[in-house]
Amino acid sequence: QVQLVESGGGLVQAGGSLRLSCAASGRTFDNYAMGWFRQAPGKQREFVATINRSGRNIYYAGSVKGRFTISRDNVKNTVYLQMNSLKPEDTAVYYCAASRGTQVAASTAAYWGQGTQVTVSS
Numbered sequence: 001q002v003q004l005v006e007s008g009g010g011l012v013q014a015g016g017s018l019r020l021s022c023a024a025s026g027r028t029f030d031n032y033a034m035g036w037f038r039q040a041p042g043k044q045r046e047f048v049a050t051i052n053r054s055g056r057n058i059y060y061a062g063s064v065k066g067r068f069t070i071s072r073d074n075v076k077n078t079v080y081l082q083m084n085s086l087k088p089e090d091t092a093v094y095y096c097a098a099s100r101g102t103q104v105a106a107s108t109a110a111y112w113g114q115g116t117q118v119t120v121s122s
Helices: none
Strands: 004-007 010-013 018-024 033-039 046-051 058-060 068-073 078-083 092-099 116-121
Touching: 004 092, 018 033, 018 092, 018 116, 033 068, 033 078, 046 068, 046 078, 058 068, 078 092
Parallel strands: 010 116
Antiparallel strands: 004 018, 018 078, 033 046, 033 092, 046 058, 068 078, 092 116
16 A cells, blocks of 8 residues: 655746645555656646656656756655656646556556645746
């Protein structure tokens, strides 16, 4: 069992930055690939980024590539999402997820956090 707790969301102006954190409970954090997803009001949850167990393989959605950076610290059992050059369309609830696979997809995630709100004002 893995419990995920996100933090770091908030209100920021367009062009600003935020760093989200997702702390995982348990001693098996490095057995899981981790990912970030987001869901805007009235829209389906969408993939943002995923990182494999070692941190060497990383994939991003095209809409965030070059602006967001996913990373993980297997000692601190934490995955991060550094978000730069934020746009109003990045406004959403951001969720982290864990999967025993090599990547995290919404359909294969075994565990989800409760989400953290990110609001980008224009």
